[in-house]
Amino acid sequence: MLAAILNRAQKPALLYVTFLCSWMPAIHSQGLSPTAFGNAGSSYFHPGNGITVEWVVGQMAFTTLDGGNGAVTQGMLQPLYAVPLPVELLDFRAARQSADRVRLDWSTAAEKNNSGFSVERRLDKSPDFSTIGFVPSHAAGGNSASPLAYFYTDPNPYAGITYYRLAQTDLDGKRAYSPVRAVSGWATTLNVEQWPNPAHGSFFVRISSPEKATGELTDPAGRLIQKIGMKPGNAEEFRVSTPGLYLLRVVTGSESRSLKIAVQ
Secondary structure: OEEEOOOOOOOOEEEEEEEEEEOOHHHHOOOOOHHHOOOOOOEEEEOOOOEEEEOOOOEEEEEEEEOOOOEEEEEEEEEEEOOOOOEEEEEEEEEEEEOOEEEEEEEEEEEOOEEEEEEEEEEOOOOOOEEEEEEEOOOHHHOEOOOEEEEEEEOOOOOOOEEEEEEEEEOOOOEEEOOOEEEOOOOOOOEEEEEOOOEOOEEEEEEEOOOOEEEEEEOOOOOEEEEEEEOOOOEEEEEOOOOEEEEEEEEOOOOEEEEEEEEO
């Protein structure tokens, strides 16, 4: 299970509470019994008037009744501190580094029986998250009392606003979710123009970009055929003698584009 941003371990304790409940005359005039009152999750239905009383918190310590006055006094045991959950998440960050790269970083203060973290994302205005990767726990056997750091890189992020979250999974399969992080979209600045296609022996490529780029042409087997430095606005010529389907990848410092080129 995942405890979002717990800065210190908390020891479980019990708080003893005594409180007074006053009941409607329609109920207390019917001669109530202590068995009508129980622990959290129980309820009492009065058949005479159709009223249902539900108990939502605490563990019953004692119950006393005063039927004449319609008063019920109860001693309850309630948690004073939450028991620390098996995984304590210190932080979770997501940042877009380029058009085709989003990096997620998170760290844990302690882990117990942790299998790992599924990375999930959804596009803006989409209701559903989908899993894009899994990062196993760095703790030996899923247990650690020391801080641990994690990261994951999304190599194919959406261009628009994207939301990310972690689904932490225990060794027994139980899951808990981190807070959601939003990553802004990326404004495309690299445009690639290629002609003719299909090509006959050679073709030309021109880019529109605030940055210089490199054009890499590879054959169907992935072998590099030609590599050219490209300046914005210039028409660069690529020469190919063997017919086939080639892949042209144009890369700047922050973006990349890939085109399939047919050579006849």
